[in-house]
Amino acid sequence: MTGTTERGGAARPPARRPEAWHISGPVAVLLSMPLGASVTSLLLGGLVTLLNLGGRGSFWWAFGGFLGTVFTFVLVIMARQAGLGRVWTGLLTGGALAAALGTAAQGDSAARVWAAAPDRPADAAAVGSWQDGKVVVRARPDAVTGYRVTDGTVVWEWTPPGRDTVCAMSRNTSGGTGVLGHAPGDAPCATAAALDLTTGEIRWSARVTAPGGAGGAVADLVAVSGGVAVLPERGGWRAVGLADGRERWRAATEPGCVPLLAGTGHRDEGTVAAVADCGPEEPPVLRLLAAADGSAGVRAELPAAGRPRHTAVLATDPLTVWVHEKGVRGTRAVVRYDDTGRPAVTVPVNMPGHEIRVMPGEGGTVRTVFAARPVRTALVTGDTLIASGARPDDRRWVEKGNKNGGYRIHEGRLVAYSLTDGRHLWTRELDRRVEGVAVDGDDIWVLSGDRLARVGPAAGTLATDLYLHHLAPLRVADLWVAGDRYTVVTEDGTGSRAPVGVLAPVDPPW
Incomplete structure (x- = not known):
């Protein structure tokens, strides 16, 4: 008998379980x-x-x-x-x-091909770097090391003689040879040596005279162009063959002047711009010398009273020089000279929307990274100046919204100016400040935080944008680009960032 019978004989239907929520x-x-x-x-x-x-x-x-x-x-x-x-x-x-x-x-991203071991001792900051063909070179005061670009193998190491330290480096190399200077401790740089970058051997040595007897590392003391090394001496400059060290020519300074620096652009244009210091109240004299025979071309006076705090030759064709004079009223500009030695274009570094930075720094200060061959955050390609552009509000604090506080970021940008008429051509905004620029053929590469970007010089178009990850230095570094290999060299190689590392572009793994 099914069901139940209530009192009085009435049947009650069975209890029914509730149905589950139906999902189609x-x-x-x-x-x-x-x-x-x-x-x-x-x-x-x-x-x-x-x-x-x-x-x-x-x-x-x-x-x-x-x-x-x-x-x-x-x-x-x-x-x-x-x-x-x-x-x-x-x-x-x-x-x-x-x-x-x-x-x-x-x-897109880039992954590590190799990274060098951390520096020892901990206080040995590098003074410069080169990359020539298959070798990247990182110079510390006490040792110069050559690494094979493809796999990071140490192919040679050169140590200055006695207790000497490296005090100068040519900005460019040529034919697998770079020129460096060395001297005891903090004594004035006294000896130049041609270093074979394939073997790490010294080809020749010669005496040099540091400007004003300055001790320690000196930028742009020696220059390489057109197969010669241009070296300072007491009355001017002397050029010797890069391969054999034999004298090629001499160029005297004007009466009462002494050599200050010799510079070239990032390309070997067969000329050297030599700047002489002519006294505390006199403008320094700039002369363009042919590397082949030392014949003088353009002669100009820099817009400064006495030796500027910073001077850099950005190019020799067109002849372009950055001058950062002492004092708040001093000249701070990039100047392009014409064939007669007159300033054709002057681009002040303090522009309405930003400050042009030829070297790293903050505010009105300039920071030297790599004392013998300083990192630059500007270059000249064709008739265009491309440089880091800084604003006062680039450095700001970002709140995390929790008890851990926040973090500081440094935004940045690249700016371009015409060296024909001084016009502002374009601005390329970046997530982080510019920490290095490099040129590979007609391409401009910029290191910015953990990103490496390829920028078209004509309009600032962003052609490539890579994340660096492992080797993002997150500080100013020397950047070298050759094809699809990107070399990052840091001044301080003792921390978590490698002193030298090479990256290559990779595709995502899926």
Whole structure:
């Protein structure tokens, strides 16, 4: 007998269990998709974060995936009522969408090819670097080391004789040879030596005279151009063959003047710009000398009273010089000279929208990174000056919104000016400040935070934008670019950042 009989004989129907919430197949797919997307984001974000293969948002991609996994798990439990087939369809669909979005979001990146071991001793900061062909060279005061670009093997190491330290480096190299200077301790730089960058052997040595008897490392003391090395002496400059050290020519300073510096642009144009110091109240004299025979071309006077605090030859064709004079009323400008020695274009560094920075620094100060061959954040290509542009509000504090406070960021940009008429041509905004620029053929490369970008010189178009990850120096560094290999050399190689490292572009692993 089924059912129950209530008092009085009436039958009562059996109790019915409440029906579960019915979920159709399409709804199950939709409920499962968030979990598939979250799990995929967690796995891919974690992978690229651990391997440093992805963009700056990889960690947050992984963290968001973790949270999504936790909060959408219950949806999949509910969706199982419609069958596991529907659940798998949703999981795979969500995963595919997340993978596609993640790939697009990561952007291009560069991975480490190799990195040199940290410096020892800890106080041996580098004074300069070169890259010539297959060898990258990092010079410390006590040792100069050559690394093979392809794999980082140390191919040679040269140590200055006795207790000498490296005190000068030519800005350019030629034919696999660079010229450096050395002297005991902080004594004035007294000896120049041609270093074979293939073998690490000295080809020849010669005496030099440092300007004003200055001790320690000196920038632009020696120059290399057109197969000769131009060296300062007491009454002017002497050129010797880069290969054999034999004298080629001499060029005297004007009466009452002494050599101050000899410079070239980033390209070997067969000329050297020699600047002489002519006294505390007299303008320094600039002369353009032919590397082949020492014949004098352009003669000009720099817009300064006495020796400027900073002077740099940015190019010899067109002849372009940066002058940073002492005092708040002193000249601070990039000047291009015509063939008669008159200033054709003057670009003040203090412009209405930004300050042009030829060397790193903050505010009105200039910071020298690598004492013998300083890093520059400006260069001349054709008739265009391309430089770092700084603003007072570039450095700001970003609040995290929690008890850990925040962090400081330094924004930046590249700016370009015509050396034909001084016009501002373009500005390229960057997420971080400019920490190095380099040229490879007609391409301009800029190091900015953890990114390396290729910028078109004509309009500032961003052609390539790579994340550096492992070797992002996050400080001013020397940058060398040759094809698809990017070399980063740091002044301080004792911390977590490698003293020398090479990167190459990579594709995402999925």
